[in-house]
Amino acid sequence: MDEFGLIQVYFAGAPAAQQGCGLDHRQALGIGDDAAVLAPIPQGQQLVVTTDSLVENRHYLADVDPTALGHKALAVSLSDLAAMGAKPWAFTLNLHLRGIRKPWLEAFSKGLNALALEHGMSLVGGDTVSVQAEEAVVVTAMGLVPLGQALLRDGLQPGDELWVSGSLGDGVYALKHKPRAKKLLWPQPRLALGQALREQQLAHAAIDISDGLASELGHLLERSQARARGTGLTAHVHLQSLSQCLGPELQAAVNRNELDLQQACLLAARSGDEYELLFAAPLAARPAIEALALQLDLRLTPIGRVDLTNACPTGQPASNDMAQSRWYGLDGHPLSLSQDALAGFNHFQPPAGQET
Numbered sequence: 001m002d003e004f005g006l007i008q009v010y011f012a013g014a015p016a017a018q019q020g021c022g023l024d025h026r027q028a029l030g031i032g033d034d035a036a037v038l039a040p041i042p043q044g045q046q047l048v049v050t051t052d053s054l055v056e057n058r059h060y061l062a063d064v065d066p067t068a069l070g071h072k073a074l075a076v077s078l079s080d081l082a083a084m085g086a087k088p089w090a091f092t093l094n095l096h097l098r099g100i101r102k103p104w105l106e107a108f109s110k111g112l113n114a115l116a117l118e119h120g121m122s123l124v125g126g127d128t129v130s131v132q133a134e135e136a137v138v139v140t141a142m143g144l145v146p147l148g149q150a151l152l153r154d155g156l157q158p159g160d161e162l163w164v165s166g167s168l169g170d171g172v173y174a175l176k177h178k179p180r181a182k183k184l185l186w187p188q189p190r191l192a193l194g195q196a197l198r199e200q201q202l203a204h205a206a207i208d209i210s211d212g213l214a215s216e217l218g219h220l221l222e223r224s225q226a227r228a229r230g231t232g233l234t235a236h237v238h239l240q241s242l243s244q245c246l247g248p249e250l251q252a253a254v255n256r257n258e259l260d261l262q263q264a265c266l267l268a269a270r271s272g273d274e275y276e277l278l279f280a281a282p283l284a285a286r287p288a289i290e291a292l293a294l295q296l297d298l299r300l301t302p303i304g305r306v307d308l309t310n311a312c313p314t315g316q317p318a319s320n321d322m323a324q325s326r327w328y329g330l331d332g333h334p335l336s337l338s339q340d341a342l343a344g345f346n347h348f349q350p351p352a353g354q355e356t
């Protein structure tokens with residue numbers, strides 16, 4: 001089978017490519033021509049675009065379950081759409097493959113198509129190239145939001161509460177102890193949550209957790225600080241609260257006394273590959289957020305709050321950094337953590353054994 005046969009069988013003919021994002025065939029064209037021609041964007045909506053690469057030996061191993069990889073390739077982009085409060089619309093797929101392995105492609109497309117169908121997303125094109133070194137899978141996803149209403153990173157305000165969805169920690173724990181764990185392989189993008197937060201105007205800011213809670217919180221602070229002009233923002237995060245949303249694998253390890261609860265919370269704070277949402281909302285939104293958790297059957301946990309830097313509750317002097325995070329241990333006392341203790345995934349770190 002050549003490249004064209006592959007596209008035809010596994011992608012053009014697949015249900016995700018056939019559903020046409022609610023498009024009329026004469027007005028919109030997906031796979032098969034030199035480029036896709038998309039239907040007009042619905043009135044009053046904006047296109048939200050995100051792209052993510054999964055690279056062999058960096059994001060997955062060669063022997064990964066290809067069905068899970070197909071799922072994850074799309075899920076990571078859907079998680080970005082979720083964080084923006086966008087509704088999934090269409091996507092493209094670039095495959096860098098060493099060769100055409102039918103069972104692999106069949107399984108990969110199965111995982112990909114199932115998730116695409118679940119979210120009514122249409123595969124409208126892509127590219128397929130043969131490589132000699134690492135393989136890679138690149139998805140570019142497009143979503144829609146009402147004009148000017150996307151959830152952004154830069155809206156943190158003093159007084160906001162910080163919330164996380166689902167549970168944290170199984171990403172990093174799985175990487176080390178159970179590389180085939182569900183959380184790592186089958187992330188569930190929080191689309192319904194992102195859209196509800198936007199529709200009900202509950203959140204001031206949101207981000208998805210791909211590199212670790214502590215690191216994503218840093219991004220929220222940086223982006224928001226740039227807009228806060230002059231007043232410093234400090235995020236106060238309580239491990240006591242974070243301990244309420246540890247992933248089941250990590251919690252089980254604590255129960256078996258393999259690590260103590262505080263260590264587990266710190267692991268959860270640095271765990272990447274979680275694809276949960278971290279969002280900030282005013283105190284007044286709490287009842288609505290709690291109702292949303294029930295409605296979506298999704299745990300939503302308040303883990304801290306945002307303050308003005310010079311209004312630190314513990315009375316520490318404000319540091320030179322205008323935006324900062326302060327972490328409090330299980331006993332409620334501030335922790336002095338090195339930056340490394342909470343560092344997230346570093347994309348440019350050389351693989352183990354290749355440190356320079």
Ligand code: ADP
Binds near residue numbers: 030
């Ligand atoms: P061109 O050479 O003009 O770029 P290609 O031969 O690469 O066109 O692709 C032919 C058609 O197949 C295009 O519509 C393209 O979007 C689609 N396509 C190629 N690879 C993929 C893929 N991996 N997934 C989905 N569609 C693909």
Ligand code: MG
Binds near residue numbers: 126127128
């Ligand atoms: Mg091409």
